[in-house]
Amino acid sequence: LDSKEMGFSHWRSLAALIDQRLADATCDGVVVTHGTDTLEEAAWFLDLVGRWSKPVILVGSMRPATALSADGPANLYQAVSVCADPAAAGRGVMVVMAADILSGWRAVKISATALNGFHAYPGGSVGYVSGDQVFFYQGPDPGPLSGRFADLINDGRPLPLIDIQFCTAGCAQLHNQWWPQGLDAGLVVAGFGGGTVPDTMADALRETASSGTSIVISSRVPKVTVLPETMTLEESDRVVASRYLNPQKAAVLLSLSLAAGCTPLSSFEALQ
Incomplete structure (x- = not known):
C-alpha cells in the first residue's frame, strides 16, 4: 500500500499487529517498512499508542528500487541491525534512514529527494550506523506522550x-x-x-x-x-x-x- 493512501485506520491496524508480535517471547523487536510520504505521522502515531519496551523500527527509502543507487536495501539492513542491537531495548519507536537513528516522536521529513531526507525536531538524532556497527549517543529518549493512547489500539x-x-x-x-x-x-x-x-x-x-x-x-x-x-x-x-x-x-x-x-x-x- 502506497503510504500516500495511508491514514489512522491503517496505523491502528499496524499497531495491533505490532502488539501481537511483541507479545511473543521469541520476538525481540519489529521492523516496519513504510513509504516516506507519511512515515513521520506513522512514527508519531505508533509512539503515541505503543507501550513497547522492545524496539520498533520504521524504515523507508528516498529512491525507488528501480533507481540508480537505490537506498532501500542499505536502509533496511541498517534498520534490522539497529533492531537487533541489545542497546535498542527500551527505546520504543525509532526511525532509521541514511544511517541516522531518530526517535520516532521527533522524526520529520525535510526533503523530497535527498537520501538524508529525515531529521529530528526538536533535538537531533540519537545514534547512527556505520557498517555493521550501531552507535547510540545517549540513553532511551521516550516521547512526552509515549503510550498515552494505548487503549485506543483495540477498543474500536x-x-x-x-x-x-x-x-x-x-x-x-x-x-x-x-x-x-x-x-x-x-x-x-x-x-x-x-x-x-x-x-x-x-x-x-x-x-x-x-x-x-x-x-x-x-x-x-x-x-x-x-x-x-x-x-x-x-x-x-x-x-x-x-x-x-x-x-x-x-x-x-x-x-x-x-x-x-x-x-x-x-x-x-x-x-x-
Whole structure:
C-alpha cells in the first residue's frame, strides 16, 4: 500500500499487529517498512499508542528500487541491525534512514529527494550506523506522550479525521471561500511564524471554536514553535498552541485526544 493512501485506520491496524508480535517471547523487536510520504505521522502515531519496551523500527527509502543507487536495501539492513542491537531495548519507536537513528516522536521529513531526507525536531538524532556497527549517543529518549493512547489500539472508538488549513498571503480576503464547512471534530491551522493569523480569520476561528470544534494552531515554517504567548488567539480548552508539532503531527495528536475523550489542551500542554 502506497503510504500516500495511508491514514489512522491503517496505523491502528499496524499497531495491533505490532502488539501481537511483541507479545511473543521469541520476538525481540519489529521492523516496519513504510513509504516516506507519511512515515513521520506513522512514527508519531505508533509512539503515541505503543507501550513497547522492545524496539520498533520504521524504515523507508528516498529512491525507488528501480533507481540508480537505490537506498532501500542499505536502509533496511541498517534498520534490522539497529533492531537487533541489545542497546535498542527500551527505546520504543525509532526511525532509521541514511544511517541516522531518530526517535520516532521527533522524526520529520525535510526533503523530497535527498537520501538524508529525515531529521529530528526538536533535538537531533540519537545514534547512527556505520557498517555493521550501531552507535547510540545517549540513553532511551521516550516521547512526552509515549503510550498515552494505548487503549485506543483495540477498543474500536472512531478516530476523527482532522482538516488542516494553511495561511497564505492574502488569505484574510479569501477565508470565506475556503473555510471548511460542517466541522464537528477538529481543525489544525498552519499559521504564520509563531502561530499568527489575520484578524478576520481569528474572528472566524473563535466562532468555530465556540460551536464546539477543537482547533490547534501550528505554523507553516519548518521548525515549528507555537506557544500560547506567540499566537494570535488566546489559548483555551478549544483553541490550543501546537508547541513544536508541525500541522500533520498536530492533526494526529488532536485526533487521538478527541477519540480518547481528553481535552486537547491537556495533551498539548504535556509537550512542554
